[in-house]
Amino acid sequence: MKQVLEFLGFIALVQGALGLVHEFTDWHVGFVQRIGFLDGYEIYASIALVVLAFALFAAAESVGGPG
DSSP states (O other), X not given: OHHHHHHHHHHHHHHHHHHXXXXXXXXXXXXXXXXXXXXXXXXHHHXXXXXXXXXXXXXXXXXXXXX
């Protein structure tokens, strides 16, 4: 379970960071800007993904087990 949470946290962190990179540099990377209903809210969604990533990392640390 710990490895699953860490993996999901890593994916959320990467996608959040890529969404922020896309917004500030106009590189066409990441997944957030491709979701239609988030038009105009990409920065907020990217920040939420980064915060979610840290929450998932914290949850992974609190869950015992291998990894």
